[in-house]
Amino acid sequence: xxxxxxxxxxxxxxxxxxxxxxxxxxxxxxxxxxxxxxxxxxxxxxxxxxxxxxxxxxxxxxxxxxxxxxxxxxxxxxxxxxxxxxxxxxxxxxxxxxxxxxxxxxxxxxxxxxxxxxxxxxxxxxxxxxxxxxxxxxxxxxxxxxxxxxxxxxxxxxxxxxxxxxxxxxxxxxxxxxxxxxxxxxxxxxxxxxxxxxxxxxxxxxxxxxxxxxxxxxxxxxxxxxxxxxxxxxxxxxxxxxxxxxxxxxxxxxxxxxxxxxxxxxxxxxxxxxxxxxxxxxxxxxxxxxxxxxxxxxxxxxxxxxxxxxxxxxxxxxxxxxxxxxxxxxxxxxxxxxxxxxxxxxxxxxxxxxxxxxxxxxxxxxxxxxxxxxxxxxxxxxxxxxxxxxxxxxxxxxxxxxxxxxxxxxxxxxxxxxxxxxxxxxxxxxxxxxxxxxxxxxxxxxxxxx
Amino acid sequence: xxxxxxxxxxxxxxxxxxxxxxxxxxxxxxxxxxxxxxxxxxxxxxxxxxxxxxxxxxxxxxxxxxxxxxxxxxxxxxxxxxxxxxxxxxxxxxxxxxxxxxxxxxxxxxxxxxxxxxxxxxxxxxxxxxxxxxxxxxxxxxxxxxxxxxxxxxxxxxxxxxxxxxxxxxxxxxxxxxxxxxxxxxxxxxxxxxxxxxxxxxxxxxxxxxxxxxxxxxxxxxxxxxxxxxxxxxxxxxxxxxxxxxxxxxxxxxxxxxxxxxxxxxxxxxxxxxxxxxxxxxxxxxxxxxxxxxxxxxxxxxxxxxxxxxxxxxxxxxxxxxxxxxxxxxxxxxxxxxxxxxxxxxxxxxxxxxxxxxxxxxxxxxxxxxxxxxxxxxx
Numbered sequence: 128x129x130x131x132x133x134x135x136x137x138x139x140x141x142x143x144x145x146x147x148x149x150x151x152x153x154x155x156x157x158x159x160x161x162x163x164x165x166x167x168x169x170x171x172x173x174x175x176x177x178x179x180x181x182x183x184x185x186x187x188x189x190x191x192x193x194x195x196x197x198x199x200x201x202x203x204x205x206x207x208x209x210x211x212x213x214x215x216x217x218x219x220x221x222x223x224x225x226x227x228x229x230x231x232x233x234x235x236x237x238x239x240x241x242x243x244x245x246x247x248x249x250x251x252x253x254x255x256x257x258x259x260x261x262x263x264x265x266x267x268x269x270x271x272x273x274x275x276x277x278x279x280x281x282x283x284x285x286x287x288x289x290x291x292x293x294x295x296x297x298x299x300x301x302x303x304x305x306x307x308x309x310x311x312x313x314x315x316x317x318x319x320x321x322x323x324x325x326x327x328x329x330x331x332x333x334x335x336x337x338x339x340x341x342x343x344x345x346x347x348x349x350x351x352x353x354x355x356x357x358x359x360x361x362x363x364x365x366x367x368x369x370x371x372x373x374x375x376x377x378x379x380x381x382x383x384x385x386x387x388x389x390x391x392x393x394x395x396x397x398x399x400x401x402x403x404x405x406x407x408x409x410x411x412x413x414x415x416x417x418x419x420x421x422x423x424x425x426x427x428x429x430x431x432x433x434x435x436x437x438x439x440x441x442x443x444x445x446x447x448x449x450x451x452x453x454x455x456x457x458x459x460x461x462x463x464x465x466x467x468x469x470x471x472x473x474x475x476x477x478x479x480x481x482x483x484x485x486x487x488x489x490x491x492x493x494x495x496x497x498x499x500x501x502x503x504x505x506x507x508x509x510x511x512x513x514x515x516x517x518x519x520x521x522x523x524x525x526x527x528x529x530x531x532x533x534x535x536x537x538x539x540x541x542x543x544x545x546x547x548x549x550x551x552x553x554x555x556x557x558x559x560x561x562x563x564x565x566x567x568x569x570x571x572x573x574x575x576x577x
Numbered sequence: 578x579x580x581x582x583x584x585x586x587x588x589x590x591x592x593x594x595x596x597x598x599x600x601x602x603x604x605x606x607x608x609x610x611x612x613x614x615x616x617x618x619x620x621x622x623x624x625x626x627x628x629x630x631x632x633x634x635x636x637x638x639x640x641x642x643x644x645x646x647x648x649x650x651x652x653x654x655x656x657x658x659x660x661x662x663x664x665x666x667x668x669x670x671x672x673x674x675x676x677x678x679x680x681x682x683x684x685x686x687x688x689x690x691x692x693x694x695x696x697x698x699x700x701x702x703x704x705x706x707x708x709x710x711x712x713x714x715x716x717x718x719x720x721x722x723x724x725x726x727x728x729x730x731x732x733x734x735x736x737x738x739x740x741x742x743x744x745x746x747x748x749x750x751x752x753x754x755x756x757x758x759x760x761x762x763x764x765x766x767x768x769x770x771x772x773x774x775x776x777x778x779x780x781x782x783x784x785x786x787x788x789x790x791x792x793x794x795x796x797x798x799x800x801x802x803x804x805x806x807x808x809x810x811x812x813x814x815x816x817x818x819x820x821x822x823x824x825x826x827x828x829x830x831x832x833x834x835x836x837x838x839x840x841x842x843x844x845x846x847x848x849x850x851x852x853x854x855x856x857x858x859x860x861x862x863x864x865x866x867x868x869x870x871x872x873x874x875x876x877x878x879x880x881x882x883x884x885x886x887x888x889x890x891x892x893x894x895x896x897x898x899x900x901x902x903x904x905x906x907x908x909x910x911x912x913x914x915x916x917x918x919x920x921x922x923x924x925x926x927x928x929x930x931x932x933x934x935x936x937x938x939x940x941x942x943x944x945x946x947x948x949x950x951x952x953x954x955x956x
Binding site: 517 | 830861
């Protein structure tokens, strides 16, 4: 009997993995939360939408078309199940929810390609209506063909910032400002490393030139942010490296500070993790070929390590080849060799990008006691600090038990890392010692229905 | 190597150990509490938070009555609010036989001073319109309620510490022995000498029995708990049902906490997890009792490790092999409400040699017959 292989996620990693496995005649199951394939980066507009691919994806339009077409070609050689939430993994089976109905999908091999999520750092006004993450702003554009506001300010600490800015400009939006909270000098210093993938460096440069052409006010080394407004965003204040405050009128803000792997499923599957000092976050421990620490579980794309869409396609294929190898199924090794060579260049690029966009800890240091940190449960930064003073909670799970931080609908997806930062800052313990919130099902809320 | 000499050493920082530590210290004894991890992190911290007398075995009624008098004052004892709310506990009957069972139980409970209000199905619906129309009757314990288990035991441990108890967290006991005049308890880089020893080690108590040549049929129990998104407060009572398949309560914040059925756990690795199949199976059981629960979203789930015994009653009382050794473990998933009372009982056992509250039913020797039978069978 054929091994049952399940891929979770139909973004660039999941699609390329499915292609390799389907090519070997294995008919993988592809479970995806979205209604159409493409993932977040190549998310498709709903049927009937008016905007064409180029307006939506900008410079990435060609790749988006290729990925969508590649998956389309697979047809019945994959068992594709869209609109399917995977909410638990245990004993080689996944619990799924599809159109309100519960189901179980067993697997022999699991290939997780669940992508990434914005890293959020709270700032004054971050919970006001009209404030989005950069990823959220991008989804509004790609999935709904709408802008998050009439006049939009974009804030970030990663390559997603110029990309979203250019996509908004292409779509005809009024971009009030593009604020990078990392210094410009860091990018200059990292330029050499970025040339490891010349195409990428070229694309980055053209995005920056586009911002210039459109005359968008752009700033680097932004030290502090404050969104203003009573019931909705009405403006943004920011402080530059010289300590001067600036004010911008806008009705929407998109802000996030790099990406983090969506690794809840990998966590429930038992995959080991480690704390990556360079990017200041927890990542799954990877073995050769995209294997996780669990023998039957493979990781690909941004949920394995943040690398972007191009890398996701490659690691998707690589993980699929690892599955084939581990099943003893032969394949032509030429492509895999090429993938490893390209990935090595991308690893150098990623190192350079991490250096070009260092995680903005100055925004964490600036968090005041009155700031809401966990918006689901309404827990402030001050409450976390006070709880530590009272209880000496040594780790973030203990802090959660006392304060409810991370106990709400998002299960700490948004606030967990920042709760750990606050605890470490208050207690003097290291981030690895403070730990991360333990994974529990359901990964996303499931309805109680009979 | 650090050395510590105290009147009483307690192994286990659950609610029993922490309550005992506080009571003993208040009685003037010196106390060291040794906890392998953090206080209140296992059964005492992960339970459903019910503070309930109703439905307990008749032998537990004196103890649960005693505890019920302590809970309303607990915020004073501990110096902080631990979210104890005396909302009342409603036990539902789905059939006439269950109604009869509630009536019989109410008679027994009354003999112990626990007054239960029995209601017909119609009256139950009039009082609590959110209860299903299919309910045949109910029994209400107005003194019962719930508290936040994540807060109670850590608060106990802080109160104990501020009274002068040596609360030693991350201190796993590696060995313990009776020297003829004292206990010697070894932990990494620490030796504690004590006149008395309390084994309040919950699911891990078996290890400490073995140090003293004792045994009990202690097994692992892993409760299966989950919680919904917050919704407007509507369910004004904690809910249980005859047969006990499911139990739930709504907290002031609006979330509904539900439990019942087995989770998964492993004592050795100290890992536990909610079981998705158990959780999914509970949906129908809960909705059958309170239809409004239908459609609420589950946002979180958990389990934990608890000590279980075959007759679902704890072991509380003196060791048979070792003088000055007292056991209090195996609360079988319903020790949270009893904790404050067991703390006082342990204090009396050590200070006075006997407890004001009857505890004979919980002696460790009750399993001897079983053990002997098994041995005879094997022979």
